[in-house]
Amino acid sequence: MLRWAVTFLIIALIAAFFGFSxxxxxxxxxxxxxxxxxxxxxxxxxxxxxxxxxK
Incomplete structure (x- = not known):
């Protein structure tokens, strides 16, 4: 689940960089x-x- 969160965060950063707010x-x-x-x-x-x- 943490991997999916990081994946969506990376997608958000790339989309913000290209202007897709x-x-x-x-x-x-x-x-x-x-x-x-x-x-x-x-x-x-x-x-x-x-x-x-x-034990």
């Missing part, structure tokens, strides 16, 4: 949403991850 703003919003979903899932995985096996 509509595409750039849409790609930026998608990248932000994907990034925040990644952060939430990452925190949930840290909290509720697999327990360590007993």
């Amino acid at each position: 509509g595409i750039a703003s849409t790609a930026t919003e998608i990248a932000k949403v994907l990034f925040f979903i990644f952060i939430v899932l990452f925190i949930l995985a840290l909290i509720f991850g697999r327990p360590r096996p007993p």
Whole structure:
């Protein structure tokens, strides 16, 4: 998911460079949403991850 967020961020930067503001703003919003979903899932995985096996 983080890879998709970075991909959309790169698309947004390239589109902004060439003057496509509509595409750039849409790609930026998608990248932000994907990034925040990644952060939430990452925190949930840290909290509720697999327990360590007993030694």
